[in-house]
Amino acid sequence: MRIDKDLVAASATPLVLGILAGGELHGYAIIKRVNEISGGNMEWSDGMLYPLLHRLERLDLLRAAWARSEAGRRRKHYFITETGRAALAERQGQWEVVADALRQIWNAAQHPVPATTRNA
């Protein structure tokens, strides 16, 4: 299933923050994690992750540090800040409201309200 571009964009920030809340990672590992938890359904264009990470870093939701990979290459690790955790909590609240509203809509669509009660 292909996920709509706007939806991917909207969920990218909470996803990244949520993944990093579990511990510091570098870009490639974040992408891998997203693929795992979405069962490969959320196809990100890998290159787009980095501008997003840089933006979150600038907003002080993330910090970054350079380290070395096993192969000895320079690698940038990202970890979440306190501000980031607060932002994540806030986003989580927002998404729960949206998800809850959607769930009610889906339920209502599956069990349409009988016409008689509407007329009463």
Add this chain to the structure above:
Amino acid sequence: MEPQAGLEAQIAIWRVFLARRQVISSTDLDELEDHLREQITDRKASGLDDEEAFLVAIKRLGNLDAVSREFAQEHSERLWKQLVLLPEGAMGADTGVTLWRELTVVISLAVGAGLALKAGFIWLGDDDALLRNLGLLVFPFLGAYFAWKRRLSASTVVVLLGAFLALAVVLNVYPFVPGGSTWLLAALHAPVLLWVMTGLAYVGGQWRSDSRRMDFVRFTGELLIYFTLLGLGGGVLMGLSFAMLQLVGLDLEPVMEAWILPFAVPGALVIAAWLVEAKQNVIENIAPVLTRVFTPLTIVMLLAMLVVLTTTGSLLNVDRGLLILMDAILILVLCLVLYSLSARDPMTPPGFFDAMQLILIGTALAVNAAMLAAMLARIAEFGFSPNKAAALGLNLILLVHLVRAIWLGAGFQRGSRSFASLEHWQTQYLPVYGLWAVVVVLIFPLAFVFA
């Protein structure tokens, strides 16, 4: 080719391709490259060969234009802030060290030039001697910077030092008659020679190469722009300090004349040279714009002068000062032509602007011819003097330059000549000005018995 080597080559090409986008910095490239390599390793682990793994990894990175647009949105400042002289940690410790070392050398040379000039002010009390030696005091520091930067061979350094010392001896040992004109001519032409020497240091000994000479032309133009900008900035600072100190009743002027200017002006020259070296393409983008703005304006100016020259009645009455000024204007025209040539893409076919250049050279030629007529008339009437001979010589050199330039330019416009031949001629002719300066500095005083 070994498969591993092929993959490395592909990654290198990809990196170079991406590096052209100035919104993606070299640290971003490191990050993306690490990502790409991990993706390739994972793909290979699942059975793909090098080529396939590379292609999949590239595809997964996504459309590069879209990615760079995202980078540009996040880092829009990178489109502006290109002049990073000391990148922070980006290039590893070694580059940082060399940059700091360079900065130390540059600042020492700038201070050295200031000290030399100050010493000149103190010890060469009289104005004539000071004027003769002004260039000698400042230019060696610029030359030393390039000698250091280009790691000049010992033989080149010896030749340059020899030429410099010879010039210094001639300027100070010749028994010039005070108030005569040969000393002033020598003093005015000495900077040309010093500039040629600076050029030799700049091209790192490759003085035969056309493209290195053209680089020096570019450098000269950009140095002027940077120097002017530094001067403007310095002027604003000085003006503000002046105003502030005046309010508290202090007069900055004596300090400025005695200390600030003798250090600021030569210092700015050295710093400007370093800036041009440090980042060659920040102002380069504006040079073609400037030449395009000023070429039509200069044509208008030259036409006005032509009218003035031809309507003042007898050419004999044309003032000597005007003639000298006109020489300066013609040199400016040549600089304009030369600089727009240096900024032009050699691959593009002749266009509207090249035609404009031809008109510019044509009007300059007309002005030059009118001046030559005026000069010859004056010489016929009053005989030769050092000033007239110097002006006549320069005029003839300019005439040859302009005639040949218009000839080749017209050929290029018609398509019968290549742009390279135009460029070749311009760069080949440049040393003639240096030779003429040698004649004026070295031979004129002897020929006119130091009058």
